[in-house]
Amino acid sequence: MEFAGKLAERALDFVCGGRFFDAEGLVVIAEFCGHGGFCLPHCDKFVQSVQPMLDIRQFRDDPESVRARLATRGPGHEPAVDAVLALDAGRRAAETSLQTLQAERNRLSREIGRLRASKQDSAGIEAEVKARAAEMHELSEKSAKLSDDQRSLLLNIPNLPQPEVPVGGDASANPVLRVWGEKPEIASPRDHVAIAEALGLIDPDRAAKISGSGFACYTGAGARLERALINFLLDLHTREHGYIEVSPPFLIRRECMVGTGQLPKFEDDMYGVDGLFLVPTAEVPVTNLHREEILDPARLPIKYAAYTPCFRREAGSAGRETRGLIRMHQFDKVELVKICLPENSAAELESLTADAERVLQVLGLHYRVIELCTGDLGFSSAKTYDIEVWAPGQNAYLEVSSCSNFEDYQARRMNLRFKGEKNRFCHTINGSGTALARLYVALLESGLQPDGSVVLPPALHPYFGAGSITR
């Protein structure tokens, strides 16, 4: 209670970020309010632009199918489905009785207007209407609460996997779809950190000194290579694959994070600054560019390529892959985003994946493409392909791109539609094209020469300004 008073004095923006620091430095996690985030019970943020992301009609019309498809993601979703349906029934009952009262009130109010206009007495009717005010108020609050609760539940239910997505429990059930190239012959493979440090490309110790673990600092030719990769990737996608380059803001509003599905569920993975969020991926700003718009279908598909750094707390993976460039709190990425018509999204996902694969083909890097099974699928995705590049020094494949079809899941959340007979939700697709740090790892470990230098693929020469990196 004491906290509530203090909280109320602060800017809602900050409070809604989920953490509140009181005068003693205590961190208070505000109450989950059902508005799509952690906020104060009275907070009304987010309600305005948040749409239910799964169609409630689908729940009503075919609950068994919804249940069955969610069950393929893993256990634990049934209760939410049941709760949504129960709330839906209650909500509709409350709305119906409320509406009956409202209709009666409107009728009487009009009558009062008529009586007054003709200078007749209306006190009796006025008293009658007034007598029902409390009942109406109560019903209206009840129905609003049910409606908010339902929306909140829906926001936390993941997308339905496409029916043909292979069913499986975890990553071990992901089928390999294709393999490109072959593992390079490296006499004595070395870890990229050793290679990069020997060549003076990165400075992990000083990176840790200024930012802590999980950050990279590229230096000299290492920094130049990073910059070369950004330019190479953007040029490839904009010149050869028809994407429009976008350079978006790196700090974005909460509702955009809700729009693409990072929130409300994954707030712990995000960095926040002053009520805004640091982009966890360019997917967020770029897909949201057209939020709340009704697009001309003749303009679709819209294809964007964007470079941004990506900021992630990696909250759930403390201690994993802490060394090197493989898992960091900040990394660079070029992201591909498409907004398209529903009937084309399946084909657009295939071509976007092909565009991302092309990066590795042009660089001559061995890779494989896997399909994520239902249990490994991301929250918002209906179907996902992962592209994994071979890293000889790790003796492992590294995920450099995750290409997903979200169907209308994100579009619903951000109210992104196209004009038609009836305005319908667009489909959205995105995939990395590609993540830079892991690509960097693969390039160093695959191009390693016996003398410790690294030979770069010809495609990078004009961007890097040399064909190899030597001491």
Add this chain to the structure above:
RNA sequence: GGUGAGGUGGCUGAGUGGUCGAAAGCAGCGCUUUGCUAAAGCGCCGUAGUCCAAAAGGCUACCGAGGGUUCGAAUCCCUCCCUCACCGCCA
């Protein structure tokens, strides 16, 4: 950071507390006229929820969001969010 002005349908833009879901214009759709185009005339043209087995139709809500006043709010009051303009500071 300071000050001011605003947020109304796909867009522009009116709106006196009661018949306003909201004038008008543009765009869109249909029809008529004309040899085609163009133009003109007429009509239609928001979203969501809910009732009905469904259609037809009815009802309810929505004028940035939330709350309040009132028998009745786009209109009055409060809070918040957002946008724009000017000033200051700054790359």
